[in-house]
Amino acid sequence: MAKKPEELSAERLAKAQRQRLAAEAGAQAIAEVERDAIAVRKNMVRLRALREARDAEAAAQAGPAPSAPAARRTKRIKRIVR
Template sequence: MTARKPTPSPASLARADRQRLAAEEGARAIAEVERDATAIRKNMERLRALREAREATAAAEAELAPAPIAKKKARVKRIVR
């Protein structure tokens, strides 16, 4: 004897369609998050390289610049009351 599957009800068809759409939307959302994360990492890498270059330039300039001459502070005469 052969068992036949009953025809799916409209409710089960609708549920299956909702599940399929949710799975597709989830896959798109995960791909978008991964794409954004990659873009953020690339930008961070670019900014880090710029910062390191700026710091290296500042350090090189500090080594070449003569030491600043310390100025004497003017003495302030305080009035004792």
Template sequence: MTARKPDPSPASLARADRQRLAAEEGARAIAEVERDAASIRKNMERLRALREAREAKAAAEAELAPAPIAKKKARVKRIVR
């Protein structure tokens, strides 16, 4: 024979309800964070592709452009005292 538990008290019912609500809110919060993280990763991939394209274009232009001619600096005569 097993002893049957008495009916739950109003306090224990309220506690169980609070725990259930907290679990549901936690699940919603986690889902929102994961959704935001996915959108951030998608945006980072887009920006990375734009940056890599810009860098590739700059590298191609640098190969085609002639090297800049270095100007010769004028010598400065220093007075030794």
């Protein structure tokens, strides 16, 4: 016959307590990781905005880009095939 809930042994109670504590610790760890991920994404957005502003300012100060000199063509040499 099955034991009644009141008749749980000390081992089963201890096991249930450990499982409950492990589940709580896991939930806290997951929440912490999610909070850290949100903080990292916020920081990335902030840094991207700063970088884009810096690049735009540098581009405005530099003015138009200097044109590169035309590439020189090398003279072709005919080779005699023997």
